[in-house]
Amino acid sequence: QQPVQSPQAVILREGEDAVINCSSSKALYSVHWYRQKHGEAPVFLMILLKGGEQKGHEKISASFNEKKQQSSLYLTASQLSYSGTYFCGTEDGGGSEKLVFGKGTKLTVNP
Amino acid sequence: GAGVSQSPSNKVTEKGKDVELRCDPISGHTALYWYRQSLGQGLEFLIYFQGNSAPDKSGLPSDRFSAERTGGSVSTLTIQRTQQEDSAVYLCASSRDTSGPQHFGDGTRLSIL
Numbered sequence: 001q002q003p004v005q006s007p008q009a010v011i012l013r014e015g016e017d018a019v020i021n022c023s024s025s026k027a028l029y030s031v032h033w034y035r036q037k038h039g040e041a042p043v044f045l046m047i048l049l050k051g052g053e054q055k056g057h058e059k060i061s062a063s064f065n066e067k068k069q070q071s072s073l074y075l076t077a078s079q080l081s082y083s084g085t086y087f088c089g090t091e092d093g094g095g096s097e098k099l100v101f102g103k104g105t106k107l108t109v110n111p
Numbered sequence: 112g113a114g115v116s117q118s119p120s121n122k123v124t125e126k127g128k129d130v131e132l133r134c135d136p137i138s139g140h141t142a143l144y145w146y147r148q149s150l151g152q153g154l155e156f157l158i159y160f161q162g163n164s165a166p167d168k169s170g171l172p173s174d175r176f177s178a179e180r181t182g183g184s185v186s187t188l189t190i191q192r193t194q195q196e197d198s199a200v201y202l203c204a205s206s207r208d209t210s211g212p213q214h215f216g217d218g219t220r221l222s223i224l
Binding site: 002032034040041042043044047087091097098099100101102103104 | 144210213
């Protein structure tokens with residue numbers, strides 16, 4: 001079951017904050033976050049595991065609410081380099097060992 | 112090389128022809144994944160390998176698609192009798208194990224005329 005990401009797109013000015021959400025209808029074992037810039041391969045940002053803590057990566061952090069089966073990606077004081085499409089990939093609790101990716105959230109950071 | 116290598120980077124072929132796409136994962140990575148990405152769309156799972164075995168082939172769109180992995184390393188995705196709807200970017204990723212971060216190659220852009 002494909003996770004649902006929201007919003008589909010967001011436009012920010014440099015320095016503003018954003019939150020991207022990822023929701024699943026299934027119990028999750030892990031959530032992965034990736035960023036893909038136009039014409040490039042997706043790049044890994046972070047993994048959140050069931051029972052794990054909020055993770056951080058520079059000014060990008062994420063949380064995982066197992067009960068609500070959702071994860072949120074927080075981008076604070078956004079930089080121009082944050083522009084791209086953000087994908088969450090979810091691994092369900094059934095031991096599927098594969099990721100199902102959402103459709104992505106396109107983030108544009110303007111000067 | 113340090114990263115995942117895919118070849119060719121671009122492939123243009125006529126409808127009905129067969130194509131082979133190659134993926135060379137990061138050395139030591141036991142898990143290998145194939146995805147398809149159509150223009151402006153997300154990542155569609157096709158198949159993954161753990162070693163040389165493919166525990167999950169559920170994402171392969173039809174029996175025209177097949178994949179193999181030999182020696183726990185290089186993988187080949189084969190599309191037979193290509194159709195125009197097969198046009199997409201085919202991405203390969205590898206990871207140290209099935210729960211770890213995936214490292215993506217630059218993809219093969221496949222265009223079917």
